[in-house]
Amino acid sequence: MIDKELIYRKINQLERALNRVKSHLPENSKIFASDYDAQDIVYRNFQIAAQNCVDISNHIIAEKRWEIPRTMGGGFEILRKHKIISSAIAKNLRDIIILRNIIVHDYIGIKIEKAYPLILKSFNTLSAFCKLVVR
Numbered sequence: 001m002i003d004k005e006l007i008y009r010k011i012n013q014l015e016r017a018l019n020r021v022k023s024h025l026p027e028n029s030k031i032f033a034s035d036y037d038a039q040d041i042v043y044r045n046f047q048i049a050a051q052n053c054v055d056i057s058n059h060i061i062a063e064k065r066w067e068i069p070r071t072m073g074g075g076f077e078i079l080r081k082h083k084i085i086s087s088a089i090a091k092n093l094r095d096i097i098i099l100r101n102i103i104v105h106d107y108i109g110i111k112i113e114k115a116y117p118l119i120l121k122s123f124n125t126l127s128a129f130c131k132l133v134v135r
Contacts, residue, residue, distance in 0.1 A: 011056070050099070050100035084132060089128055
């Protein structure tokens, strides 16, 4: 049985992190590129939001006894296959995980001109994911 309390706790953590990203993300990528404190806050909280999505998807998959994802983003494809999320949301979530992995493993190599638009796009994707999971 799906642990709803766990799912809600993960969603709360995700939403808190997403709100921190929103409140510290400068209005454009040029300002963001020169504000290292904002980068630290945004990247860390983006990582937390992304990780909570993975945790939520893995919990649902495990409880439903569906196939095991082979990658961090693979769980979103499984949720899509079982009609929990749409193809577009699954793809966007996989992109979010790619950026999360870059943040975690190659912090210095982050290309802000690519990361910034993905972070902006992630607001709608992550909110939609939370709504679909709760439903």
